[in-house]
Amino acid sequence: MAEEGKSPSGTPIPTKGQAGVVPPPCLLVIFGASGDLTKRKLVPALFGLFREGLLPEEFAVLGISRTPFSDDAFRDHLRDGIAGGSQGTFDQSSWDAFAGKIFYQPGDIGDPESAKALGARIRAVSNERGIPGNLVFYASVAPKFFTPLIRRIGEAGLAAPTEDMPGYRRVVIEKPFGHDLESARELSRNVMDVFREDQVYRIDHYLGKETVQNILVFRFANGIFEPLWNRNYIDHVQITVAEDIGVEGRGDYFEEAGVVRDMIQNHLFQLLSNVAMEPPISLAANDIRDEKVKLLRSIEPVSEEDVGHVCVRGQYAAGEVKGQQVPAYRQEKDVSPGSLTETYAAIRFTIDNWRWGGVPFYLRTGKRLGGRMSEIAIKFRPAPFLLFDKTMSGQLVSNYLVLNIQPEEGIFLKFGAKTPGPSICVEPVEFKFTYEQSFGVKSRPAYGRLLLDAMLGDATLFPRDDTVDISWSLLEPFLSRWKENPGRDLFFYPAGAWGPREAEQLLSREGRTWRIP
Numbered sequence: 001m002a003e004e005g006k007s008p009s010g011t012p013i014p015t016k017g018q019a020g021v022v023p024p025p026c027l028l029v030i031f032g033a034s035g036d037l038t039k040r041k042l043v044p045a046l047f048g049l050f051r052e053g054l055l056p057e058e059f060a061v062l063g064i065s066r067t068p069f070s071d072d073a074f075r076d077h078l079r080d081g082i083a084g085g086s087q088g089t090f091d092q093s094s095w096d097a098f099a100g101k102i103f104y105q106p107g108d109i110g111d112p113e114s115a116k117a118l119g120a121r122i123r124a125v126s127n128e129r130g131i132p133g134n135l136v137f138y139a140s141v142a143p144k145f146f147t148p149l150i151r152r153i154g155e156a157g158l159a160a161p162t163e164d165m166p167g168y169r170r171v172v173i174e175k176p177f178g179h180d181l182e183s184a185r186e187l188s189r190n191v192m193d194v195f196r197e198d199q200v201y202r203i204d205h206y207l208g209k210e211t212v213q214n215i216l217v218f219r220f221a222n223g224i225f226e227p228l229w230n231r232n233y234i235d236h237v238q239i240t241v242a243e244d245i246g247v248e249g250r251g252d253y254f255e256e257a258g259v260v261r262d263m264i265q266n267h268l269f270q271l272l273s274n275v276a277m278e279p280p281i282s283l284a285a286n287d288i289r290d291e292k293v294k295l296l297r298s299i300e301p302v303s304e305e306d307v308g309h310v311c312v313r314g315q316y317a318a319g320e321v322k323g324q325q326v327p328a329y330r331q332e333k334d335v336s337p338g339s340l341t342e343t344y345a346a347i348r349f350t351i352d353n354w355r356w357g358g359v360p361f362y363l364r365t366g367k368r369l370g371g372r373m374s375e376i377a378i379k380f381r382p383a384p385f386l387l388f389d390k391t392m393s394g395q396l397v398s399n400y401l402v403l404n405i406q407p408e409e410g411i412f413l414k415f416g417a418k419t420p421g422p423s424i425c426v427e428p429v430e431f432k433f434t435y436e437q438s439f440g441v442k443s444r445p446a447y448g449r450l451l452l453d454a455m456l457g458d459a460t461l462f463p464r465d466d467t468v469d470i471s472w473s474l475l476e477p478f479l480s481r482w483k484e485n486p487g488r489d490l491f492f493y494p495a496g497a498w499g500p501r502e503a504e505q506l507l508s509r510e511g512r513t514w515r516i517p
């Protein structure tokens with residue numbers, strides 16, 4: 001447990017406001033601030049924190065990018081993102097109060113003059129807002145700029161406290177952290193030349209989702225599930241992150257990435273770690289992160305030759321999603337007409353430890369699938385003796401425990417029950433919990449929680465360097481096989497389907513089926 005008065009990572013908790021924990025004064029410097037992420041996610045999340053009273057009075061955002069905005073033009077640009085977004089009702093007077101904390105500095109961080117000017121502006125904004133020096137840098141730039149940006153922060157003397165700007169320095173780095181193992185290691189070395197590991201916050205926004213945080217609570221705050229959470233009772237686990245959207249104008253990024261890099265290396269491995277790790281000895285950031293690394297290290301590495309047996313990739317062809325005709329991936333903007341990039345992947349992993357030996361974990365994710373749905377489905381072993389099978393009216397009951405990540409947020413357990421009537425008939429029924437019904441609210445945006453934690457110095461929900469390293473290592477044989485032969489293990493599926501037919505065989509040859517959401 002965290003010491004009283006300290007956050008789980010040991011950072012002193014400065015103030016307890018009515019609504020929750022308020023971080024100490026700080027200036028958040030966002031690089032790449034004219035981009036979509038700032039407008040659609042970061043600033044709406046900060047505005048939400050502000051409205052909940054979770055930001056300190058002495059707080060400011062300083063955006064930097066090449067677009068020549070004035071402070072006011074930048075505020076107007078951000079306001080449009082909030083007023084037109086899905087963040088609940090827009091409240092002009094709260095926005096006016098919040099907008100006064102937002103500033104903008106045009107500049108190209110590659111240019112040393114801009115870096116100098118940025119240093120001066122950081123001091124000016126901090127003085128104006130009474131911020132005594134704590135700085136969080138947020139790298140929301142294209143991945144190729146991570147290293148030059150971090151170097152420039154170091155060279156400009158902004159990475160370490162000074163007499164006139166004391167306090168902490170932290171850097172938040174957006175994904176993707178690297179493109180493969182080698183580039184991730186190189187980036188890590190470059191970051192560590194300027195910052196210590198405890199100053200680095202690598203974003204995986206899945207960890208900011210309430211339903212993902214609830215996995216550990218569900219497992220370890222209740223005594224009844226953990227005794228069943230192992231190979232003796234669990235047949236297999238399916239982790240699905242399905243999207244109905246396509247590449248949404250990000251064709252150039254996606255062509256380089258593909259879903260294995262974009263989703264499996266980070267989000268799906270994090271879901272897998274939460275569901276399969278051992279209980280940590282405390283809630284301290286490093287105790288939790290140690291268990292996650294241990295789990296990832298227990299995954300059986302797949303050899304390059306075996307990739308074809310455990311993995312099916314796919315790419316969407318034209319099709320119909322939500323009643324609308326949509327184009328093929330190859331027809332999307334900035335995508336090559338002969339592209340062999342995967343928009344779908346299903347991979348079977350096994351975990352070589354006492355808890356999970358022999359239990360397959362099937363991970364699948366894709367774009368332009370039949371719906372938007374993320375879930376972890378745990379399939380329990382069947383009853384040893386099917387007393388009732390002759391009288392079943394429906395399918396044989398599969399005991400599934402499903403952790404719904406989104407869009408429905410909750411948990412349900414599927415089991416068999418006797419249908420009313422004179423004969424014994426068994427039908428599947430559900431116990432169900434939803435956030436909305438139990439707490440009267442849907443969960444909060446992931447970025448708000450993560451920004452707050454970065455300001456509080458709590459790194460629990462941020463992957464550590466060794467986690468990133470091991471997840472790239474696990475994918476290395478896959479990436480290297482496809483580098484040699486880019487079309488391998490790749491099949492097409494019509495948009496709106498649940499992936500290529502070949503993905504069914506990954507499970508059917510073992511007598512299993514994908515859960516139909």
Ligand code: BG6
Binds near residue numbers: 175243262
């Ligand atoms: C991002 C990926 O990390 O996660 C996107 O880059 C993907 O391609 C997104 O669409 C999915 O996030 P969410 O929260 O909508 O499930």
